[in-house]
Amino acid sequence: MRHALILAALIATPVFAQEHTANMDHNALSAGMSVEITQPGQSAFAAIEEIVAALAADPMTNWRQVDIPALREHLRDMDLVFTNAEVVTETVPGGQRFTVTGAGRLREAIRDMVLAHAGVMGGVDGWHYLAETHPSGAVLTVTTQPLDAAMLTGLGFFGVMANGVHHQDHHWSMATGGDPHN
Numbered sequence: 001m002r003h004a005l006i007l008a009a010l011i012a013t014p015v016f017a018q019e020h021t022a023n024m025d026h027n028a029l030s031a032g033m034s035v036e037i038t039q040p041g042q043s044a045f046a047a048i049e050e051i052v053a054a055l056a057a058d059p060m061t062n063w064r065q066v067d068i069p070a071l072r073e074h075l076r077d078m079d080l081v082f083t084n085a086e087v088v089t090e091t092v093p094g095g096q097r098f099t100v101t102g103a104g105r106l107r108e109a110i111r112d113m114v115l116a117h118a119g120v121m122g123g124v125d126g127w128h129y130l131a132e133t134h135p136s137g138a139v140l141t142v143t144t145q146p147l148d149a150a151m152l153t154g155l156g157f158f159g160v161m162a163n164g165v166h167h168q169d170h171h172w173s174m175a176t177g178g179d180p181h182n
Helices: 002-022 043-057 068-084 105-121 146-162 167-175
Strands: 086-092 095-101 128-134 137-143
Touching: 043 068, 043 167, 068 105, 068 146, 068 167, 086 146, 095 105, 095 128, 095 146, 105 128, 105 137, 105 146, 137 146
Parallel strands: none
Antiparallel strands: 086 095, 095 137, 128 137
């Protein structure tokens, strides 16, 4: 059901964009513009817009459980980690160790993201994740089968964090008041 709602939102978003832009003064657009712009301009906004559209399209949405502010904070954490975290990579037997650091709000975002991702991804495709807190963030050790060693090296920390098509379900669960790490 959840996947059907997300698919419906993906289909409905361009329709919404068309209806929204139908009332725009197209003469005000740049001369020669012949394409329809559909992206809202910022990824966190786009992710929230997609979730809100899916929630609004579902008559069974329990609005008392919806928590878009929690999703926004998580997306903020993602942005902070991906744009500001410092990563030191070490080769360890069978894998890589990533020491991920930052200060203040970034440090907490690193801890939240790394520990949660390790919990969700541990054991998937035979990869093993060990996450530990560090005074300035977190340490993530990932070990793989020998055939996957080059892939792990190529992905590095940020590729490892983006690996696994579970983020959309995770965001849906967070927005609807569920346990996103369950």
